[in-house]
Amino acid sequence: HEFCDAGMGYNVVGCGGSDSSSRRILIKGGTVVNAHHQEVADVYIDDGIIADVKPNIKVGDEVAVIDATGKFVMPGGIDPHTHLEMEFMGTDSTETIDDFFSGQAAALAGGTTMHIDFVMPVNGSLSLGFKAYVEKAKKSCMDYGFHMTITKWDDTVAREMEIMVKEKGINSFKFFLAYKGIVMINDELLLEGLKKCKSLGALAMVHAENGDAVFEGQKRMIELGITGPEGHALSRPPLLEAEATARAIRLAGFINTPLYIVHVMSIDAMEEIAKARKLGQRVVGEPVVSGLVLNDSGLWDPDFNIAAKFVMSPPIRAPGHGRALQAAVSMGVLQGFHVVPENTGKSAFGKLVGTDHCTFNSTQKAFGIDDFRKIPNGVNGIEERMHLVWDTMVASGKISVTDYVRITSTECARIFNIYPKKGAILPGSDADIIILNPNSSFQISSNSHHSRSDTNVYEGWIGKGKVEITIVGGRIVWENNELKVNLGSGKYIKMPPFNYLFDGIEKADVSYISSLRAPVNRFKAMQ
Ligand SMILES: NC(=O)NCCC(=O)O
Numbered sequence: 001h002e003f004c005d006a007g008m009g010y011n012v013v014g015c016g017g018s019d020s021s022s023r024r025i026l027i028k029g030g031t032v033v034n035a036h037h038q039e040v041a042d043v044y045i046d047d048g049i050i051a052d053v054k055p056n057i058k059v060g061d062e063v064a065v066i067d068a069t070g071k072f073v074m075p076g077g078i079d080p081h082t083h084l085e086m087e088f089m090g091t092d093s094t095e096t097i098d099d100f101f102s103g104q105a106a107a108l109a110g111g112t113t114m115h116i117d118f119v120m121p122v123n124g125s126l127s128l129g130f131k132a133y134v135e136k137a138k139k140s141c142m143d144y145g146f147h148m149t150i151t152k153w154d155d156t157v158a159r160e161m162e163i164m165v166k167e168k169g170i171n172s173f174k175f176f177l178a179y180k181g182i183v184m185i186n187d188e189l190l191l192e193g194l195k196k197c198k199s200l201g202a203l204a205m206v207h208a209e210n211g212d213a214v215f216e217g218q219k220r221m222i223e224l225g226i227t228g229p230e231g232h233a234l235s236r237p238p239l240l241e242a243e244a245t246a247r248a249i250r251l252a253g254f255i256n257t258p259l260y261i262v263h264v265m266s267i268d269a270m271e272e273i274a275k276a277r278k279l280g281q282r283v284v285g286e287p288v289v290s291g292l293v294l295n296d297s298g299l300w301d302p303d304f305n306i307a308a309k310f311v312m313s314p315p316i317r318a319p320g321h322g323r324a325l326q327a328a329v330s331m332g333v334l335q336g337f338h339v340v341p342e343n344t345g346k347s348a349f350g351k352l353v354g355t356d357h358c359t360f361n362s363t364q365k366a367f368g369i370d371d372f373r374k375i376p377n378g379v380n381g382i383e384e385r386m387h388l389v390w391d392t393m394v395a396s397g398k399i400s401v402t403d404y405v406r407i408t409s410t411e412c413a414r415i416f417n418i419y420p421k422k423g424a425i426l427p428g429s430d431a432d433i434i435i436l437n438p439n440s441s442f443q444i445s446s447n448s449h450h451s452r453s454d455t456n457v458y459e460g461w462i463g464k465g466k467v468e469i470t471i472v473g474g475r476i477v478w479e480n481n482e483l484k485v486n487l488g489s490g491k492y493i494k495m496p497p498f499n500y501l502f503d504g505i506e507k508a509d510v511s512y513i514s515s516l517r518a519p520v521n522r523f524k525a526m527q
């Protein structure tokens with residue numbers, strides 16, 4: 001089998017490797033952390049499911065015991081935003097280098113046990129796109145879900161959206177407001193999509209940049225003779241991210257349906273979300289780890305191969321944006337959904353953190369050596385997210401360990417309506433668990449990472465906290481720095497519509513209509 005290649009550098013169970021992991025495991029004496037609570041307890045796993053969580057669980061000799069004393073036992077990470085084996089930006093750049101096997105193996109080595117990937121339609125057809133992704137995902141070694149991308153509009157697309165939600169387990173649709181001439185849609189299509197999402201109880205997601213203005217910005221750079229990777233960032237400043245974010249928020253408010261803004265990269269866009277949140281609109285802002293911990297300095301590196309690896313959209317911003325996004329994440333989580341007033345509880349900035357893992361190797365990035373517009377956009381992160389969020393947010397004292405669980409796992413499970421099957425260490429939840437040692441450290445390098453890419457945007461990062469064990473579906477797949485992944489064992493997780501963001505939305509319809517009438521009433525009162 002192609003995945004049994006020794007070159008993969010890790011053991012593939014089901015391809016000749018031996019499956020030493022037990023179906024019954026007791027994790028003893030660790031600090032078990034959920035988003036709402038932490039306690040020292042044991043966790044008993046039977047046949048892929050968490051059977052019990054309490055102190056001093058007694059088991060027989062046949063059960064494998066892991067001593068987790070002094071360590072944190074937490075739900076495996078859920079990455080809400082990945083692009084595995086995706087065709088993107090024309091045929092020249094081919095597909096992202098990580099497929100559903102290598103990308104997921106990398107995820108498991110870094111403590112992420114589920115991800116949600118974006119299905120790309122085939123010639124605008126959602127069913128053909130779905131079929132293609134079902135095929136791609138057959139090699140999965142961990143559970144996964146799908147978002148669906150909408151790139152055109154007609155009656156067939158509208159009907160297929162219904163099928164996706166009612167039959168295929170998709171509860172979110174993404175609209176690109178950028179990538180003009182490739183996948184960008186206009187406001188008319190966005191409005192149709194928002195209406196359809198609302199009627200289906202599906203979450204609308206947007207990539208928020210003004211694609212027409214970006215196109216103009218790119219022309220300007222080329223006219224100025226700026227063709228290198230720095231031209232990418234200069235052509236699409238925060239202003240254009242903020243404009244599209246504000247526009248999408250207002251249109252979602254006009255339709256009165258919840259909105260999820262992917263990869264928020266700038267203070268400017270984050271402030272638009274904060275403003276909407278204050279007004280009680282149901283908006284979720286998703287920071288990604290590259291936007292939180294990196295800055296744009298890499299884009300100015302004189303070595304094209306180094307600079308090009310940082311090209312993603314919206315761009316990684318100047319120093320200051322990342323720090324502000326980190327602060328917003330810590331404030332957002334400190335105001336957790338259970339303590340904020342009712343209206344603001346249905347919106348959030350940074351209650352979850354994704355990656356937008358969309359990896360191209362240096363040969364693929366080199367398609368744009370003479371013209372930054374041809375550099376395929378995207379960076380890695382699926383393997384690094386859990387460590388980097390721990391290091392920059394928890395080890396630095398910005399957030400608590402319970403907050404960490406919420407932003408890396410639980411809130412994603414809630415938003416995509418699969419909690420508490422995922423995102424919790426509770427009896428009955430899937431046994432997707434990590435054991436993190438806060439006194440150990442991690443180091444990132446393209447020489448040792450598990451992605452197929454030959455580069456890593458976090459190259460050389462050394463930080464505190466180490467995921468020592470990953471358990472997925474009740475099997476130990478990462479231990480002693482060794483991966484033993486189970487080819488084809490990952491399951492597709494259907495995600496039902498009408499998540500908590502839709503609770504009481506009809507009431508908001510009524511108050512929206514009265515708010516439209518309010519100025520009229522005020523005017524009448526003045527007469
Ligand atoms: N973000 C990026 O540069 N690539 C992935 C596709 C997208 O999410 O826009």
Ligand SMILES: [Zn+2]
Nearest residue numbers: 207262263313
């Ligand atoms: Zn995007």
Ligand SMILES: [Zn+2]
Nearest residue numbers: 081083356358
């Ligand atoms: Zn993306």
